[in-house]
Amino acid sequence: MNLRNLSDQTLLADLKTHVQTEREILIVILWHLREVYRRRLFTVAKCSTIHKYAEQELGYSSDAAYRRVAAMHLLTEVPESEALIESGSLDLTVLGMAKTHFNQERKMRKREMSATEKLGVEKMDEFLNHH
Numbered sequence: 001m002n003l004r005n006l007s008d009q010t011l012l013a014d015l016k017t018h019v020q021t022e023r024e025i026l027i028v029i030l031w032h033l034r035e036v037y038r039r040r041l042f043t044v045a046k047c048s049t050i051h052k053y054a055e056q057e058l059g060y061s062s063d064a065a066y067r068r069v070a071a072m073h074l075l076t077e078v079p080e081s082e083a084l085i086e087s088g089s090l091d092l093t094v095l096g097m098a099k100t101h102f103n104q105e106r107k108m109r110k111r112e113m114s115a116t117e118k119l120g121v122e123k124m125d126e127f128l129n130h131h
Contacts (some may be wrong), residue, residue: 023086023123026071033072067092070099079104 042053
């Protein structure tokens with residue numbers, strides 16, 4: 001792809017459009033992964049987990065698969081996070097770290113955090129400030 005002939009203004013505008021499209025596509029991918037997980041279709045591909053499916057069938061690295069699967073679970077648990085992904089406030093790295101944090105909290109508390117607790121600004125700020 002040769003972008004050298006684009007004006008500065010066009011290049012910058014195009015980039016912003018593509019970044020927004022990338023966020024929208026990410027959400028579509030996460031919801032598709034969720035449905036594959038819900039239907040257990042990863043087993044059709046002879047994969048034992050959705051993570052293995054994301055690696056073997058979708059071609060993601062182990063880390064990339066982990067981030068998407070973690071984000072998929074978090075999107076399911078806290079559907080309001082979809083708007084945060086679309087706005088760019090949350091990305092795959094932060095979503096993966098948040099999911100890990102919430103799993104640790106569940107083990108410590110011996111109960112699942114509510115969606116409100118997970119979405120809460122204080123919890124997210126506390127999490128982001130410690131990582």
